[in-house]
Amino acid sequence: MQETIVLYPALGMGHVICTVELGKLIFNHYKNQFSITILLITSEVLHDPSIDLYVENISKSYPFITFRRFPYLPVDKTPTRSKAAIAFECIRNNTPNALHSLKEISAVSKVKAFVIDLFCGPALSVARELNIPTYFFFTSGAACLSSFLYLPTIHEQHHESFKDLFGVILDFPGIPPLKAIHLPEPILDRKDPAYNDFIYFCTQLPKADGIMVNSFDSLEPKALEVLSNNLCVPNGKTPPIYCIGPLIAGQTGAQHHCLSWLDKQPSKSVVFLCFGSRGTFTREQLKEIADGLERTGERFLWVVKNVPLHAKIKQTDHTTDFELDSILPEGFVERVKDRALVVKAWAPQVAVLNHDAVAAFVTHCGWNSTLEAVVAGVPMVAWPLHAEQHINRNLLVEEMKLAVGVEQRDEDGYVNAAEVERRVKEMMGSDRGRELRQRSLTMREKASQALGESGSSIKALDKLIQRLKHG
Numbered sequence: 171m172q173e174t175i176v177l178y179p180a181l182g183m184g185h186v187i188c189t190v191e192l193g194k195l196i197f198n199h200y201k202n203q204f205s206i207t208i209l210l211i212t213s214e215v216l217h218d219p220s221i222d223l224y225v226e227n228i229s230k231s232y233p234f235i236t237f238r239r240f241p242y243l244p245v246d247k248t249p250t251r252s253k254a255a256i257a258f259e260c261i262r263n264n265t266p267n268a269l270h271s272l273k274e275i276s277a278v279s280k281v282k283a284f285v286i287d288l289f290c291g292p293a294l295s296v297a298r299e300l301n302i303p304t305y306f307f308f309t310s311g312a313a314c315l316s317s318f319l320y321l322p323t324i325h326e327q328h329h330e331s332f333k334d335l336f337g338v339i340l341d342f343p344g345i346p347p348l349k350a351i352h353l354p355e356p357i358l359d360r361k362d363p364a365y366n367d368f369i370y371f372c373t374q375l376p377k378a379d380g381i382m383v384n385s386f387d388s389l390e391p392k393a394l395e396v397l398s399n400n401l402c403v404p405n406g407k408t409p410p411i412y413c414i415g416p417l418i419a420g421q422t423g424a425q426h427h428c429l430s431w432l433d434k435q436p437s438k439s440v441v442f443l444c445f446g447s448r449g450t451f452t453r454e455q456l457k458e459i460a461d462g463l464e465r466t467g468e469r470f471l472w473v474v475k476n477v478p479l480h481a482k483i484k485q486t487d488h489t490t491d492f493e494l495d496s497i498l499p500e501g502f503v504e505r506v507k508d509r510a511l512v513v514k515a516w517a518p519q520v521a522v523l524n525h526d527a528v529a530a531f532v533t534h535c536g537w538n539s540t541l542e543a544v545v546a547g548v549p550m551v552a553w554p555l556h557a558e559q560h561i562n563r564n565l566l567v568e569e570m571k572l573a574v575g576v577e578q579r580d581e582d583g584y585v586n587a588a589e590v591e592r593r594v595k596e597m598m599g600s601d602r603g604r605e606l607r608q609r610s611l612t613m614r615e616k617a618s619q620a621l622g623e624s625g626s627s628i629k630a631l632d633k634l635i636q637r638l639k640h641g
């Protein structure tokens with residue numbers, strides 16, 4: 171009987187892409203031993219057309235991956251609900267679909283493992299009903315995992331909403347201290363239904379047979395040590411951790427005009443600014459970035475998304491239906507055109523980061539962006555916006571020393587032009603910048619070793635697969 175591994179990502183491009191990469195890694199490394207099925211939640215409210223296109227392309231290029239797309243289910247769309255609350259409800263409502271799919275797949279094939287995203291935690295119990303070994307695939311890093319495992323403990327220690335705890339610093343095992351207001355949005359407000367969902371997801375993590383993490387041993391040694399010493403789950407046990415990364419998306423968008431522009435720039439001369447799939451800014455913030463960049467005199471490539479209207483339920487923003495001049499300072503694009511390119515909405519980030527002209531990356535610290543920069547050996551200016559990005563920022567700046575951080579206003583994360591100028595200049599022209607570049611090149615080597623023949627990530631994957639086969 172055919173053996174199958176079933177993967178179940180959460181909503182959102184970032185989650186789907188690295189799950190596909192995990193499927194490719196398993197299939198390619200264990201040729202023909204397993205078929206790969208990916209269960210896909212769809213949502214009318216949070217629909218992202220770029221995922222449809224991506225899945226279509228993957229299905230064509232990698233026919234060994236089968237997608238099973240769930241139908242739209244109704245969710246409460248009240249406009250005051252947070253995006254996280256809607257997403258979590260949508261995922262929860264799909265749990266019966268996950269059970270149904272697992273039963274159908276089990277009828278024709280032996281399901282060796284069910285691999286679920288953190289936010290698909292409700293599906294853990296259904297797989298248990300069917301006696302299928304169940305693993306989490308954690309799409310952020312080990313430091314973030316250790317903080318999420320410890321969150322239920324932090325939750326017990328406090329009674330106010332974290333958003334109201336200005337000035338309070340939280341201590342998590344193995345990671346740099348974190349301001350309470352810098353926790354991911356769904357856990358900032360205890361009145362938001364997403365809060366309890368999030369804590370529930372964290373309590374599911376230790377119940378799995380293991381947790382795969384998109385990271386590698388030499389990137390996050392401290393976090394991995396506290397995980398292996400079981401310091402994050404005081405009343406329970408941390409399951410085996412398998413660091414199987416860095417898994418990053420393949421290069422796409424080879425035709426994008428920004429690449430031909432980069433071809434004309436000198437080696438290591440360009441600062442690249444890009445803030446993930448939903449990194450939008452207000453007009454005021456865009457003006458500060460523009461002013462700061464203009465003052466540096468450096469070359470730059472900047473991906474700008476339209477200003478948000480009502481950001482509450484926005485998933486991604488790839489709209490190019492706007493004029494740059496209408497949201498950037500008057501005459502800015504014209505003034506910098508000899509040394510800079512401003513691109514609307516989207517650039518092929520992996521290809522850009524690997525271009526010889528790129529010297530530094532101003533990033534929102536999304537984990538995929540972080541790993542892509544690590545793999546390309548590009549040092550970063552860390553500018554976290556939301557989700558777990560402040561945790562990643564602290565790690566990058568304080569522990570890994572692969573980034574400088576921007577100073578942000580606590581209330582809203584605002585950064586002024588002088589700070590943008592200072593950090594870009596620091597990265598491009600100071601000893602610290604040179605030191606970070608050197609460290610980034612060293613880490614690039616380690617990343618490549620991790621996925622090399624007897625690298626730590628391949629060994630971890632082997633260990634897991636042996637367990638699946640014989641356990």
Ligand SMILES: O=c1ccn([C@@H]2O[C@H](COP(=O)(O)OP(=O)(O)O[C@H]3O[C@H](CO)[C@@H](O)[C@H](O)[C@H]3O)[C@@H](O)[C@H]2O)c(=O)[nH]1
Binds near residue numbers: 185446515516535539
């Ligand atoms: O113009 C763009 C913008 C983004 N990307 C790609 O889109 C992905 C963005 O992923 P990531 O950096 O992880 O950011 P988000 O899309 O914001 O991802 C969400 O999911 C991540 C994984 O769980 C979390 O780490 C983030 O905080 C969360 O916001 C990366 O592969 C980028 O290369 C592009 O290619 N071009």
